[in-house]
Amino acid sequence: MPLPTDERLIALSQELLQQFDAIFGLNPGFRPAHAKGTMLTGTFIPTAAAASLSKAPHIVRASTPVTVRFSNSTGVPLIPDNDPNANPRGFAVRFNLAEHVHTDIVSHSTDGFPTHTGQEFLEFLKALATSDPANLKGSPLEAFLGSHPKALAFVQAPKPAPSSFAREAYFGVTAMKFTNKDGVSRFGRYRIVPEAGVEHLDDAAAAAKSANYLFDEIAERIAKGPVKYRVLVQVADEGDVVDDATIHWPEDRKLLELGTISLIAPVADDAHEQKQIIFDPIPRVEGIEPSDDPLLELRAAIYLLSGRRRRAAPEK
Template sequence: MPLPNDEKLLALSQDLLAQFHKIFGEFPGFRPAHAKGIMLTGEFKPSGTAASISRAQHLNQPSTPVVVRFSNSTGLPLIPDADPNANPRGFAIRFMLAQHVHTDIVSHSTDGFPTRTGAEFLEFLRALAASDPANLSGSPLEAFLGAHPAALAFVQTPKPTPASFATDTYFGVTAMKFLNAEGKEQFGRYRIVPAAGNQFADEATLKEKPADFLVDEIVERVGAAPVVFSVQLQLAAPGDVVDDATIHWPADRPVVELGTLTLTAPVADTEAQQKQIIFDPIPRTDGIEPSDDPLLELRAAIYLMSGRKRRQA
């Protein structure tokens, strides 16, 4: 997949990558954000209503193989799983449609995003790098959050540490447009809900946890029984804003089930595979199209640029 020709977009992507490295340091072979993770394999089976939402291949055939990656936040490959800065957690899903043909979902465990545009996100990261989070008074970060209510709301949203990667709910950052066989359009946002329910670790328990407890736990869990998630879609109503990741739709918007994700085994060479795989936030498959959210093209460029560099490391 080639990079876009938009010079401003590419320059902003480079600036964001440089800012991540400034905050976390540069670790060749690892992602600049969500550096620490683990990959598993399994399958996806669509629900009976999925085809009415979209004509996408994986929502209409009996089952589709998947490869997924759970991850911690930050660009630190060795961040302890119990560190509060490791939230929100990431969950990326690749649907393997054919050889070298796939579509992805990229999600994280906090509903929403702190900024609408990439330029605002760069400003947010620069303010973060120039501030002491323990002493915000008079800092650049305090000024930024005071001028950007959505970012303040995102920062203040509780981000508890899950007891397992398998016991957290994950949210698609941006809306997508779904088209069914009749051409009917419907905007929606992904939700990935654990069959085991939401379960979180309390602070006292976290103090006793080893650095890799979430990574180790998911390997042990999937070795004992399949790990199951419900892949759902919150549907937008006419007039809902679909191009701004900071805006939440009303809670009464319907949520439909697209299917069941069943994970059955860890990837044997997870370190090498994490280095190679480049997830794509843009669906690039018939039946699902990107919205006009400005974050999508930017995130896709950043993922591709950093992924190519990661592979060369």
């Protein structure tokens, strides 16, 4: 995927990467956020109704191979799975359409995002880097959250630890524009729901878990049989705001079922493949386009810049 030509966007991307490095330390070969992860392979099978929303290749084909990456938050490669900072969890999906042809979904387990723009997100990270979250009084972070109610709502939203990666729901926080074969376009946001049902742990139960409990559990689970998720799209109504990830749409908006992801095996040479793969928040496929959300171009640039840096790091 190409790097954007907007120099201000590239400069902002570089500043954000530097802030992640300042907060989490520099860990060559790992992502600056969601560093600890694991990848699995499987298949996506669309529903018959999915074609009414989009003409994208993976929506109209009988099935498409997928690669999925589960991850913990932060840029700390060895963060314990039961550390509260490991939430929200990440779930990235690559639909492998042909050799070197793909489209992705990037989602996480908290519905929403703390800021509307990349500049605001940079201010948020700078405030975080210069504050003690356990002692907010008079800190830059307290000042930022006090003047940014959407960021405060995101920070205060419950983020309980899941009992399993297979028992967590994930949200695509930015809207996409879906177009079907008749040229009808609608905006929507992804929701990925586990077939096994959502199950969270209370603080005491999470604290009692091992530092690698989620990664151990998903390896044991996948060895026993497929791990399945329903891929849904919450469809916006006319007049809903579609370019701001901090704004939630009402829960009565239609949920259209796109299909089912069935994961069947770990990726071979997992560490190497995690280092190589660069997920793309922008779909770049006919039938699914980005909305005008300003986070999309920025996130794509950051993913590409950090991915190139990660690939250039020596193999362990």
